[in-house]
Amino acid sequence: MSSFSRFFYQNGLLLVTFVLIMSALLGQVLTGWHDNNDDLQQMGLAALTLGQYLHSGHLLEATFENWESEFLQMGVYVVLTIWLRQKGSPESKKLDELEDVDQRPDPTKPGAPWPVRRGGLWLHLYQHSLSLALFGLFFGAFYLHARGGAMVYNIEQGHEGKPLVTVWGYMHTARFWFESFQNWQSEFVSIFSLVGLSIFLRQQSSPQSKPVDAPTTETGK
Missing domain, CATH: 1.20.5 (Single alpha-helices involved in coiled-coils or other helix-helix interfaces)
Structure with a gap:
C-alpha cells in the first residue's frame, strides 16, 4: 500500500x-x-x-445559523449520553455496568496524554475538553449568526427608513430566535431519530448500528 x-x-x-x-x-x-x-x-x-x-451578512447569517445548531446538537448529545441510557440503542452506554469511558484516568498507563500525567486543573479541562470545545463553537457560531443577521436586518431597516439595531439589539428580535429555534428543534429531531431507529433498524458494517443478527433489545442495552 x-x-x-x-x-x-x-x-x-x-x-x-x-x-x-x-x-x-x-x-x-x-x-x-x-x-x-x-x-x-x-x-x-x-x-x-x-x-x-x-x-456579506447574508452569507454570514446563513452559514453560522446552521453551524450553531450543529454544534449545539453534538454538545447536547455528548453531555446527555454521560448520564442517560436507552435500552436497545448502540448510541447509549450499557444499562447496568461501567464502560471504559467511566473509569478514572490512569496517569501510569503507557502512552497516557500529558494532561492525564500532569493531573490537577489540566486533567479536569482535558476530561471535559470535547463538550467545552463543542459548546465554545456553539456560542461562537451563535454570535456570528446574530452579527450576520443584524447586517441583513439593518439593510432592510435602512431601506424602509426605520432605526438600525446593534448585534445585541438584533438578538432581542423574534426573528433571530425564530431562526435559532427552527434549527435547534430539527437537530434534536435528528438525535431522537438516530437513537430511536437504531433500536430496531440495522446497517451492515456501520459502527453506528448494532450487528445485523443482534436482538432488538438484548440484555444490557
Whole structure:
C-alpha cells in the first residue's frame, strides 16, 4: 500500500466529509449570491459582486445559523449520553455496568496524554475538553449568526427608513430566535431519530448500528 493510500485509508472519513462540506459550501455561496442579489434588486439597491458577497451578512447569517445548531446538537448529545441510557440503542452506554469511558484516568498507563500525567486543573479541562470545545463553537457560531443577521436586518431597516439595531439589539428580535429555534428543534429531531431507529433498524458494517443478527433489545442495552 502506498503512503497516500495508507493516509487515505487511515483518514478517509474526515477527508471525504471535508470535501462534502466544501462542495456544499460552494453551492451555498453561488446560490446565496444570486438569491441575495435578487432581494437587493427588489429593494432598488446595487447588486453585490461575488467578492463582496463573501463578506456579506447574508452569507454570514446563513452559514453560522446552521453551524450553531450543529454544534449545539453534538454538545447536547455528548453531555446527555454521560448520564442517560436507552435500552436497545448502540448510541447509549450499557444499562447496568461501567464502560471504559467511566473509569478514572490512569496517569501510569503507557502512552497516557500529558494532561492525564500532569493531573490537577489540566486533567479536569482535558476530561471535559470535547463538550467545552463543542459548546465554545456553539456560542461562537451563535454570535456570528446574530452579527450576520443584524447586517441583513439593518439593510432592510435602512431601506424602509426605520432605526438600525446593534448585534445585541438584533438578538432581542423574534426573528433571530425564530431562526435559532427552527434549527435547534430539527437537530434534536435528528438525535431522537438516530437513537430511536437504531433500536430496531440495522446497517451492515456501520459502527453506528448494532450487528445485523443482534436482538432488538438484548440484555444490557
